[in-house]
Amino acid sequence: QVQLVESGGGLVQPGGSLKLSCAASGSSFSISTMAWYRQAPGKQRELVAALRRGGSPNYADSVKGRFTISRDNAKNTVYLEMNSLKPEDTAVYYCYGVSSYTGYWGQGTQVTVSS
Numbered sequence: 713q714v715q716l717v718e719s720g721g722g723l724v725q726p727g728g729s730l731k732l733s734c735a736a737s738g739s740s741f742s743i744s745t746m747a748w749y750r751q752a753p754g755k756q757r758e759l760v761a762a763l764r765r766g767g768s769p770n771y772a773d774s775v776k777g778r779f780t781i782s783r784d785n786a787k788n789t790v791y792l793e794m795n796s797l798k799p800e801d802t803a804v805y806y807c808y809g810v811s812s813y814t815g816y817w818g819q820g821t822q823v824t825v826s827s
Contacts, residue, residue, distance in 0.1 A: 721823045744811065750803035752804075760779065778795050
């Protein structure tokens with residue numbers, strides 16, 4: 713079992729920045745891929761960024777150049793640094809991890825971009 717806990721969400725003005733964190737516990741040593749998804753009201757959950765252990769990051773076109781995913785394997789933590797935030801980035805952001813071919817979700821953290 714893997715537990716994922718996100719933090720760092722909040723309210724930010726357009727053009728601002730936020731950094732989300734997701735700490736993994738439990739059998740987290742076996743996590744291969746960690747990713748961030750988001751879900752806006754009335755929309756489907758979508759992939760924002762993903763990072764496989766030892767691999768290169770992948771980003772949704774809508775966030776390329778603005779968001780950066782990184783992970784600290786020693787701390788079992790994945791980060792999402794978000795810059796130049798736009799109102800359309802408003803959503804609940806979820807951490808996702810894959811361990812032994814099983815996917816795990818965090819509880820989500822709200823990000824609101826508004827003036």
